Amino acid sequence: MVARGFGAVLRRLREEAGLTQDELERRSGVSVSTIRGLETGKRGNPRMTTVRQLADALALRSADREELLSAAVPGDPGGGAGTPGDAGPPGGGTGAADGPGSPAGGAGTPGVTGVPAGGANAPDGAGVPGGGAGAAGGPGGVAGAGDALAEAAGELAKAVAARWQREEEHRRIQDPFPLPVRWTAAPDTLTDHWANIRRLPPGAASGPLDLSGDLDGIARTYRSIPSGRLVVLGRSGSGKTVLTLRFVLDHLKTRKPAEPVPVIFSIGAWNPTTRTLRDWLTDQLTRDHPGTAARGPGRVSLAAALVDSGRVLPVLDGFDEMADGLRRPALEALNATTLPLLLTSRPAEYAAAVAETDVLTSAASVELTDLTVDDLDHYLPRTTRKSDPADPGRGAWDRVLKKLREPSPDGPAGPLATALATPLMVALARTVYSDTPQYDPAVLLDTERFGSVRAVEEHLLDSFLPTVYHAPRPDGRDWNADRARKWLGYLARHLAELETPDLAWWRLGHGLRRSTRSLVTALVTGLAIALVDGLVALAFHGSLVGALLDGAVVGLLAGFLFGLVHWLTYTVTGKDVTPSAVRLRIRGRPPATTWTAGPRLVIGTLGGAFFGLSYGGLIGLLHAYLWRTGLASGLYLVLVDAIVYGLVFAGGTGLTFCLIGLLETPLDIVSAVSPRSVLSTDRRTTLTQLVVWTPVFGATVGLGAALVVDLLQGHLGLLVLDPAASLRLGVISGLGGALGYTLSLTAWGQWCVLTRIWLPLTGHLPWAVVTFLDDAYQRGVLRQAGAVHQFRHARLQSHLARAHRRA
Missing domain, CATH: 1.20.120 (Four Helix Bundle (Hemerythrin (Met), subunit A))
Incomplete structure (x- = not known):
């Protein structure tokens, strides 16, 4: 009843404002699926951060705003019956669902709007940027959801701290001591009004804060800003990335359980015209911490719940690395939210975006100074x-x-x-x-x-x-410097073309044209299936010529069909083949994930039917040609084979997909400690899927073929399928189907096809790609940022890309 009442009020206010759901998404930063779910009542317990975003975007009068807030939490003005704890406005210490005396509350002030600035635990009365998480909930609140998110946030904090501590040690930032990174206040034209930054009420006198400091005090400087929004400006190489790393580590050392977890995001990889900020943050969090793909409160992923509840403090590094045309919409999208954040950029690029729209709302700005002699x-x-x-x-x-x-x-x-x-x-x-x-x-x-x-x-x-690259590593690895420069230049140019700083192993093949990727996938998949089919045919019949002919025909058809499926799934839609965020648990009942077996059954059945109809039709055409039938008989053969194979493969693929979905269990939050670990995890998952897929799919197709022929006997004429043919079909389908699925539709399979075979074959990368990337990381050329590599310096990346283009 809460959600439906709130949905009706939200829909009425949106229609009165003359906005569509898509327009409200662009103004508020709340995804259209969330808005639609709230209005229809499918999404219950709206979070107060979301409610306030919608109210701000609708530019509501005080009475309408109060009505919308009351609809979200009716009946208990102090706590919000049944509403999970919320993060509160930036700078506030009072959670939305916290009643008086709630552990997550700030000053103990009842009400759903929180305290604009400050809280009982705020240092120097400034308030904790980001506010309390409301983990415990007020009277009548849902404490379980808050406790689960608080525990997940704690695990995330440990994983983030361990990751960046290792990175700081690897980069020898403390050897012999950190370079003195200092800053002063940025020009007033790049800073918002101090009254907004300090969260002061209308008419209150305001003045600037003293934000000057050095690297050791970045966490203190940030906490002194009531709005929790800071822009760090500095020219290329001035130490912005080192500052973000130090900020995260220092902030986590003094973090209280109710505070959000600072997480570094490379904002250069965000396209604000296609993804909302919150959805992009959720995707990046899931990528770097696959365990957050597990289902959280409210039937959304844990990553989405952490972001929506304000338990993640985005540290957005590299605003200047965004494409020129994306900085203005990115700044507008950031201004549409009230999320506390830290943003880094070169001054010129940020100033240009500000000139086109406005400064980052409620954000203080500092500028890094040069080193002295x-x-x-x-x-x-x-x-x-x-x-x-x-x-x-x-x-x-x-x-x-x-x-x-x-x-x-x-x-x-x-x-x-x-x-x-x-x-x-x-x-x-x-x-x-x-x-x-x-x-x-x-x-x-x-x-x-x-x-x-x-x-x-x-x-x-x-x-x-x-x-x-002058001397070999202690572990004996040695690479020629010129060849390493060539390979690194290719990678740098690849990132420049993709307009992203993230060197993801599952996207290394994207340096090729999309059509080339599909053709290479079809070629390698066809060759692999042809080899398997030929060996199986040879084992069944003992004829080498027959095995070669059978393998060539099946390999050609399967390569074409799997290449077509890959093209339709990824090339046409522009989607990426991403690593799996799950593993398969053969024993025991896996916990629920964000996916279910039902959708897998539908998708598998439809995909198998498409494959079977196409495969059967081509087999029918081949038979009609070999048997020299007439037109009518040929069309009959095509129709019969298409129906039989369509039913067989629809049932086999649907049941196999369903079984794999039932066996999936989410990874833990700390799984992705490095790109290599993500690759290893994805390989294990894919190989386990192969082990499950091959016998299940083979048995289902083999037995299903006999069953379908028996059921359709007489309805489609005389159908003949001897047991040996059914067994052979099952074996070839099990092995060939598993290979085709792996090579064309999984991240690890595409890695093998494109990065381990094609790119080394064409000289763009070495054969031992993972070893080369790990070695480049050890030598300080690359750095690790969660599941991806990045060039240690953006300046070095652009330098190598230019040199590669000239060469």
């Missing part, structure tokens, strides 16, 4: 080896630092000093010269060779790969 003097000498026993205090950087301290005759700092003003270039210089004693940094003082900042930067970027 004193910073270099403190840092670089401590990164070199003591190579001179006679004078241990003498370092390779002495001459360079002495020169940098000399005043420039032209006034401004010289090219070398300007280039080394960013942590990126200092890190490259350290790798090229400090970590490699045979190279002398004094070469950088050659003003003829390095007469401009660009010349210095290009030299450091060019020298990075030869340096890191």
Whole structure:
């Protein structure tokens, strides 16, 4: 009754505003499926963050707004009967469903709108950005759902902390100490009104906050902002990514159970014109933490529940890496939400987006400052080896630092000093010269060779790969630097074409044209099935010529049909083949996932029917040609074979899909610790599906063929199918169907076809792709961001992509 009452009010207010559901989605950031579900009553217990978003998007008057809020939580103004705890507005400490004295509440203020700024636990009275999660719920609330989400958020926090702690150690950020990343307040034109940032009531006097600080204080700086929204600006290589990493780790160290979990998202991979922010965040969370695909409260995935309830604090890194035409709609979409967040960008790209629309609402802005010569003097000498026993205090950087301290005759700092003003270039210089004693940094003082900042930067970027690939790794891996540059250049160009920083192993084949991917899939699948069919035919008949002919015909037909299914499923729709977020549990009853066996039965039956009709029709055509029948007899053969095979494969595929769906169980949240682990998990899942698919599908098709022939006997004329033929059909279908499904419709299968076979065969990648990517990570060329790799520096990625295009 709550949902239906709320849905009727929402529908009336939307119609009075003259908005369609799609238009309300664009204004509010709430997906149209959620809006439709709320209006029809299919989605119960609307979350207060969602309700407030809808109210803001509808620009409701105070009376209408109160009506909508009351409809969401009728009968209990302090707690909201039956409504799960909500995150409250950014900066608020009071959960929506929390009554007086609720553990998740802030100041203990009753009501559904929360406290605009502050809470009992807020530091310095500023409030906790993001508010309380309302985990415990107020009187009459649903405590179980809140407890489950609070537990999931706790597990997510542990996984995120462990991941980025490993990444920080791998990148040697603390060796010997972090470079001093500092910032000051950004220009006023890039910052919202301070009254909005401080969440002050109308008419209250406001002034700017002192946000200056350094890397160790980024979490404190963020917590001092009542709105919980911060924009970090900095030029290329200024340390934005290192700052986000440090922010996440420091924030998690002092995080309270009710606070949201900071999670880093590479916003450059978001297309705001096709995906709402919340749906995209949910997808990314599911990708990096497959366990969150499990069903959460309210019949939605755990990832969606965590995002919708405000238990995830988005740390959006790389706004400048978005395509030019997407930054404005992205900023508008961010302004349509009240989510607390941290956003990083280069100043020029953010300023251009602001000029087209507006600043990020309620967001304070800071800008990273350049390193000084004193910073270099403190840092670089401590990164070199003591190579001179006679004078241990003498370092390779002495001459360079002495020169940098000399005043420039032209006034401004010289090219070398300007280039080394960013942590990126200092890190490259350290790798090229400090970590490699045979190279002398004094070469950088050659003003003829390095007469401009660009010349210095290009030299450091060019020298990075030869340096890191100069010596073999301790584990014995060795790669030729030139070949590594070629392969990495291909990967960099591949990411530039996809307009994303995420190097996902399941999308490496997307460097090929879509038509090429479908053709290669059809070719490899056809060859694999032809080999299996030929071996089975040889075992049954003992004739090599007959086996070769049978394998060639079946392989050609199966390759064409599976290639067509792949083309219709992915090429036409533009969808990706993504890794599985589940595993198969053969023993025991698996917990419920977000999928059910029913839809799998329908999808499998329809897909099998399409395959069987096509396969049977082609078999009928082949028989008509070989037997030299007339037109009428040929059409009869085509019709009969199409019907028989259509029924057989529809039943076999439907039942097999249903069984696999029943055996699926979600992964745990901490499963995706690295791209390799995601690949291994997906491989195990796919191979287990093969083990289940082959006997089940083979037996179902073999027995089903005999059953269908018996049932249709006389209705379609005289049908003949001897037991040996039925057994052979079952064996070939079981093996061939499993192979075709794996190679054309699974992420691991596509990885094998395109990345392990085709791309190495054409010279774009090495044969040992995973080993190469892991090695590039160990050498510091790539970094791991959950389930994907990324280039360690966006500047290095663009440099390699340009070099690859020139080559």
